[in-house]
Amino acid sequence: GIPEIVIERLPRYYRCFRALRGKREKISSHELAAEMHTSASQIRLDLSHFGGFGLQGYGYNVEELHTKLGQILGVDQAQYYVIVGAGRLGRAIANFPVFQEVGFSLAGIFDIDDSVIGQDIGGVRVSHADGLARFLGEHPVRIGIITTPAEAALGVAEIFRAAGVGGILNFAPVDIAPTRQLPVTNIHLTDRLLSLSWRIMHREQE
Amino acid sequence: GIPEIVIERLPRYYRCFRALRGKREKISSHELAAEMHTSASQIRLDLSHFGGFGLQGYGYNVEELHTKLGQILGVDQAQYYVIVGAGRLGRAIANFPVFQEVGFSLAGIFDIDDSVIGQDIGGVRVSHADGLARFLGEHPVRIGIITTPAEAALGVAEIFRAAGVGGILNFAPVDIAPTRQLPVTNIHLTDRLLSLSWRIMHREQE
Ligand SMILES: NC(=O)c1ccc[n+]([C@@H]2O[C@H](COP(=O)([O-])OP(=O)(O)OC[C@H]3O[C@@H](n4cnc5c(N)ncnc54)[C@H](O)[C@@H]3O)[C@@H](O)[C@H]2O)c1
Ligand SMILES: NC(=O)c1ccc[n+]([C@@H]2O[C@H](COP(=O)([O-])OP(=O)(O)OC[C@H]3O[C@@H](n4cnc5c(N)ncnc54)[C@H](O)[C@@H]3O)[C@@H](O)[C@H]2O)c1
CATH class of the missing domain: 1.10.10.10 (Winged helix-like DNA-binding domain superfamily/Winged helix DNA-binding domain)
Structure with missing residues (x-):
């Protein structure tokens, strides 16, 4: 391949x-x-x-x-994603204009904290996570984004898998194993910080 | 190499x-x-x-x-980073515990919005960006993180360069060119979304 x-x-x-x-x-x-x-x-x-x-x-x-x-990338037609975890990171991603520009539209945003349910973030009203499975059954969602704390991430991933979403983009600091049917990308921004540190160390030696 | x-x-x-x-x-x-x-x-x-x-x-x-x-990664001694742009993304990064665990401590967080100056984020009080150059002259900072809007990013990068920080981790959607003296990593989370979309498309064809 x-x-x-x-x-x-x-x-x-x-x-x-x-x-x-x-x-x-x-x-x-x-x-x-x-x-x-x-x-x-x-x-x-x-x-x-x-x-x-x-x-x-x-x-x-x-x-x-x-x-x-x-x-080839599959964005010649409109694609949808959902965000689960409407905290700091989830809001920053929901408000990031470039996802929309490359063909991805935010279809829904979910949380369990009653004080954020109903708020408008990135043009979408926050729904309770209890309704996530039903929402995924009614809407074609290609990518599920996880921005919850680590302890909730695996549970959310299982809801995504059972509902048949195309793939998962995970930001929580716990590795979710991909399967043949469900590709997963685990984002580790720490790794970008560490590889940048290596370049700084080795620039000085050039 | x-x-x-x-x-x-x-x-x-x-x-x-x-x-x-x-x-x-x-x-x-x-x-x-x-x-x-x-x-x-x-x-x-x-x-x-x-x-x-x-x-x-x-x-x-x-x-x-x-x-x-x-x-080899240069984290056997304590390393410091600063965040410029104390908005949604800046706050999520300042509060992310794993950076500290791998050896990076938040030394400062800067913004220009008077309503956020003085707030405590991730254990650090937000300072005004006018004081960034002086702060960098007084504290050894290895990495500068940019989480401002795109139009402010190049100006912030120039302050980092002039102050001699080791490297820049840039989240704003504008590419900052690295130099031999100043390594730069431009983060494009959109690319992770697009490569995940490719894997979804090609999983179906396997
Ligand atoms: N990958 C990285 O490098 C990186 C960088 C920064 C933050 N993070 C991680 O991203 C995640 C979010 O960070 P944050 O700063 O936005 O945190 P946050 O606390 O601001 O937001 C988390 C949100 O998730 C919600 N939540 C909790 N359990 C849930 C569940 N079962 N279903 C739905 N929503 C749920 C909370 O109510 C909260 O609104 C954390 O896991 C954090 O460690 C990762
Ligand atoms: N790389 C990615 O994939 C990705 C994902 C999400 C967001 N973003 C980008 O990250 C950046 C931050 O996003 P956000 O949601 O946190 O935005 P935000 O509007 O919540 O925060 C931006 C902050 O920067 C401050 N600021 C503006 N000009 C400044 C300057 N000259 N000096 C210091 N601070 C300044 C603002 O006062 C504000 O607090 C944006 O550029 C956004 O496009 C990138």
Whole structure:
């Protein structure tokens, strides 16, 4: 299959072509490499995993690449996500405009704290988590986002699995194991802090 | 140099050995592979980039690996970070306990909104951003975290650069270019949503 690192890089290409729409008709792999601080050969190699994108000697067609990459990522049609845990992090994600720009709309936000139920966050009213399973049965939700404390996360993941959501994006500091039927991404921002620390340590030694 | 993907995986090994401390004295690469949903050969290959860790036939010594990896990541001594932008995301990060557990302490949190100045967030009082440059001159800060709106992010990054912080972790949706002297990690949670969407699309085709 396609190497893990290439799958994780694909969104960057999609965002780059999205940003170029309306600004230019085509772009060469060298020009794209300069935009993305990477190399032309890396771009050609990465994109070759996803089909033959016409370079035709004059470069990538911006509109064509944006459309094709959107289809490959599954965002050529509107996709929905829900957030469970309407605390600080949940609210920051619900209010983040870029999810909507790349094709993901917030369908619902859930919590168990009566003082937040009914509040409007990111244009959506907070519902009680008791109604999550029924909501998922009535609405096509592709991604469930978990922003609850660690002790609630596995229980919420089980509701998502039983309801057949497509995948889970988990922010709680507990690892939720993916299955063949249910892909899970566990976000560890601590790891970004630690790898940045490594770069700081090793920059000094260059 | 060491491949980018290996540097980004190193924190996971550190976290894993940290979690094993006190529970077991040693662990074989096969047992570790099972814990981390990866392969023994990947572990041996990754760790070989960072020096000879004694496998001595019986496995990795948990205490030794935790200490050595902590040194390699630069967290064997207390490290400090500051947060600029005390909004929803800034507060969620300031209150996240795992940063402290892996060796990073919050030294300061800054904003420009008078209604939040003086509030206590994560045990630290919010200061006005006008005092950021002076604060950085008086305190050793390894990492600056940016959780402001996009239009303020480049200005904040310039204050960090001029003050000589080690590196920047940027959450604002604008790319801050790293330099040889100043490593920068731009966090795009949208990319995690999109790569998860790819996995959902391609799971169905397996
Ligand atoms: N991945 C990272 O690097 C990172 C960074 C910051 C925070 N976090 C984590 O994200 C999570 C949220 O952090 P926060 O600062 O927003 O916390 P918070 O306390 O502000 O919000 C948590 C919310 O979850 C709700 N909740 C609790 N149990 C629930 C349940 N069973 N169903 C639905 N809602 C429930 C609470 O009522 C609360 O509103 C925490 O687990 C935190 O550790 C992770
Ligand atoms: N990377 C991601 O995937 C992701 C996810 C969610 C949010 N975000 C981004 O993170 C940022 C913060 O989001 P939020 O929901 O916390 O927003 P917010 O509006 O709740 O908080 C922003 C804070 O920054 C402060 N601020 C503005 N200008 C400043 C300056 N010059 N110096 C210091 N502080 C300043 C504001 O007063 C406010 O308190 C935004 O840029 C948002 O787009 C990114």
